[in-house]
Amino acid sequence: MPDPDFVRVAALADVPEGTVRSVKIRIQEFALFNVKGTIVATRGTCPHQRSSLAAGQVCGDEVTCARHGWRFRITTGEPLPPSGTYAKLDRYEVVVEAGEIWIAPERVIP
Ligand code: FES
Structure with a gap:
């Protein structure tokens, strides 16, 4: 299990390659992308007018x-x-472990 800053948000199987999925931690929305097998977590809404990036x-x-x-x-x-x-998209630290995806919602990647 990752350190306590990380929150489990989805199973790896829920985010097939080439797709995006919306997840929430409390009231904050994140987008999980699978780019050629690498999971990337970004803010969940567009910096323009906050549409869900999962759409x-x-x-x-x-x-x-x-x-x-x-x-x-x-x-x-x-x-x-x-x-x-x-309008840069904030990205967040991600750990994939034992088929589970974890996000650190306070750790924005510079
Ligand atoms: S481009 Fe306008 S809300 Fe995303």
């Missing part, structure tokens, strides 16, 4: 928000055109 379209290492089409690189959080340049 977006995933293509490789990119997600496109379903609402207005802003795009982000999942593994770095960087915005891609036409997103606003200020």
Whole structure:
């Protein structure tokens, strides 16, 4: 089991490669992406107008928000055109252990 900062949020089997799933810890929404077998956790809502990123379209290492089409690189959080340049996606530390996904909701990756 990871250290106490981590919270179990899903089974690895719940996030197949190339998909995104929304999870909540208390009232905070996170998005879990499976990018070629690597689990990435980001904030769950779009920095533009807070649509759920789980409703977006995933293509490789990119997600496109379903609402207005802003795009982000999942593994770095960087915005891609036409997103606003200020709109980086926060990413969070993740541990995958024994088929379970854990997030540290207070540990934003710089
Ligand atoms: S809410 Fe995501 S692009 Fe507008």
